[in-house]
Structures are given as structure tokens and as C-alpha cells.
Amino acid sequence: MKGFVDEETCIGCGLCPSICPEIFEMDNETGKAIAKDIEIADDTLEDAKDAEEQCPVEAIDIK
16 A cells, blocks of 8 residues: 545645554645655554545545
8 A cells, every 4th residue: 555645635734644654645846745655664554544534625535
């Protein structure tokens, strides 16, 4: 599984990297979140899904 962030929907609130910094980080150029292009480890999956659920604009997809 991997994390994905819809750049057009993201508002740059910073919540996802605060919940799951192993997968999400803020892009310094756009000010929006991005997902690292890595497979989500089993011990990180719960945090990644928590970030997906808590995103205020539903810009995150875990698949």
C-alpha cells in the first residue's frame, strides 16, 4: 500500500505529516502535503489510515 495526496484538494494544514511523518511531508515549494513514494510498512499503516481519516478536505488516499 502507498499514500497519495490530491494536490488540488490539499489545503496545506500540516495534519497528515504530524500524524504520520513516515509517509507524509510538506512540500516547501507548494506549501502542500505530499506522500513519500514508498510502501507503507505494516507498523505504519494504522497511522497512515488515521491521517487519511482526519484530513479535513479528504485529500488523502491510502491504497
